[in-house]
Amino acid sequence: xxxxxxxxxxxxxxxGLGGAELTNLERAWLxxxxxxxxxxxxxxxxxxxxxxxxxxxxxxxxSAHSFxxxxxxxxxxxRLRDALAPMPSAQAVARAALRRGWDGRFPTLxxxxxxxxxxxxxxxxxxxxxxxxxxxxxxxxxxxLPRSQDRDLGHPNGLASEQGELIGRGVxxxxxxxxxxxxxxxxxxxxxxxxxxxxxxxxxAGVVEYARPFLAGLGKYGVVGCGKHFPGxxxxxxxxxxxxxxxxxxxGDLWREDLAPYRELRGELPMVMxxxxxxxxxxxxxxxxxxxxxWITSMLRKRIGxxxxxxxxxxxxxxxxxxxxxxxxxxxxIQAGMDLLEICHSPELILRAYEALVAEGERSEAFGRLLAxxxxxMARQRxxxxxxxxxxxxxxxxxxxxxxxxxxxxxxxxxxxxxxxAQPA
Numbered sequence: 249x250x251x252x253x254x255x256x257x258x259x260x261x262x263x264g265l266g267g268a269e270l271t272n273l274e275r276a277w278l279x280x281x282x283x284x285x286x287x288x289x290x291x292x293x294x295x296x297x298x299x300x301x302x303x304x305x306x307x308x309x310x311s312a313h314s315f316x317x318x319x320x321x322x323x324x325x326x327r328l329r330d331a332l333a334p335m336p337s338a339q340a341v342a343r344a345a346l347r348r349g350w351d352g353r354f355p356t357l358x359x360x361x362x363x364x365x366x367x368x369x370x371x372x373x374x375x376x377x378x379x380x381x382x383x384x385x386x387x388x389x390x391x392x393l394p395r396s397q398d399r400d401l402g403h404p405n406g407l408a409s410e411q412g413e414l415i416g417r418g419v420x421x422x423x424x425x426x427x428x429x430x431x432x433x434x435x436x437x438x439x440x441x442x443x444x445x446x447x448x449x450x451x452x453a454g455v456v457e458y459a460r461p462f463l464a465g466l467g468k469y470g471v472v473g474c475g476k477h478f479p480g481x482x483x484x485x486x487x488x489x490x491x492x493x494x495x496x497x498x499x500g501d502l503w504r505e506d507l508a509p510y511r512e513l514r515g516e517l518p519m520v521m522x523x524x525x526x527x528x529x530x531x532x533x534x535x536x537x538x539x540x541x542x543w544i545t546s547m548l549r550k551r552i553g554x555x556x557x558x559x560x561x562x563x564x565x566x567x568x569x570x571x572x573x574x575x576x577x578x579x580x581x582i583q584a585g586m587d588l589l590e591i592c593h594s595p596e597l598i599l600r601a602y603e604a605l606v607a608e609g610e611r612s613e614a615f616g617r618l619l620a621x622x623x624x625x626m627a628r629q630r631x632x633x634x635x636x637x638x639x640x641x642x643x644x645x646x647x648x649x650x651x652x653x654x655x656x657x658x659x660x661x662x663x664x665x666x667x668x669x670a671q672p673a
Contacts, residue, residue, distance in 0.1 A: 321446060442485065562591065
C-alpha cells in the first residue's frame, strides 16, 4: 500500500536536473521518486546528442511515458537558442504577422477605441477568422486552419503556424515531447517591465489569433503545448519568480479579457500552467492561484470547462515559497485540483515535496485516494500523448537545414516589424 502511495506521489512531479549529465545522487533520488517527467534548462543543454542521452537516461528512471519538457517560447525564454538557433518572441511574430497580412485593413490608432475608452490599435482588433479557424481539425484531432489560410504568409496566422512548426521540430530534435508555450497573458502596460515581449498581444482576440495556429504547428509534429500563466499575469507588476504578485483586476475584467483565451482555446490546449499570482478583488482573495481551489477547480475546471492537464508553475519560485513552505504548497496544490507539480532545480525541495505528499496520503485516507486517482488519470493521459515514443534523431544535414530555416524565419520576422508609429501605444 505504501509503495503504491509513493509511486502515485512521484508520478505527479515534473523535476529539473543540475547539469548536462546525471550525477550518482540524481540517479538515486530519481529511482526513489520515479517522477512523471523531466524539465531541462540551458544549464542542461549543450547539443542535441548530449540532450537526447540525458533525457533518455533520466526518463528510464521516471514513470512510463514521461513528460520531457522544455521552455521554448521564443525571445527571452528559449532554452535552445544556443544549441540550435534563436527564435523570435511571440510578440515579434504576432506583430510581423499582422503587419504582413492586415496593414491598411483596420482603423488606425486614432480612429478606434475599445469599449472601456482605452485606445486600440490594429493588432488588437478581433480578426474575422477567429471562429472560422476553430471549425476545422486535422485527422489526428489537432486544431487546423482552413486550407485557404494555412501556411499563407499573407495571412496573420501564417507566421504563428510556422513558428509552432519550427519549435515543434526543434524540441523533437533534442528529444523533448513538450514545450511550455504559448504564453496567453495579455501584453498590458502594468506587466510590460516583467513580461517584456513574451505576451503576443494586448487583447484576448490578438492572443488567440497567435496561439491557435501556434498550437496547431506544434501539433503537426506531435509536440504538446502548454498555455500559461492562468488566470493571467497581464495586470501584474511583480515577477512571480521573486514575489507573489497581487493583481487588482475584477472578476468581470478577468473573465472578459484575461480568461478569454482559455475559454476560446479550452479544447485545443493539452496543458494549462497555473501561476503563483493572487487576485485580491476576486473570491480567490490573497491566495496564489496555484494553490487555490477557486481558480483551479471552480473557475478552470467547472466554469471554463477545461478537461486537459493542469500544471503548476515552478514551486521553487518566491511567488509561492514566500506564501507557504513547499511541503504545504505541494499538498495544497493537489487538494486545489492541480495535476502536476513542477520543481525545477533543488533536489532538497523535490524530496521535501515528495515526502510531504506521501506523509499526507498516509495521514489522510481521503488524500491518499485523491493521489491515487490523480496519478491514474495522469498515467492515462501520458499514455495517450506519448504512446508513439521518442522521435528519431536528425542527421547532421537535417539539423543544419532546420537551423537555417529558423534563421531565415527570424530574419523574415525582423524585417516585418511595424514602424514605431504603427505599434500599440
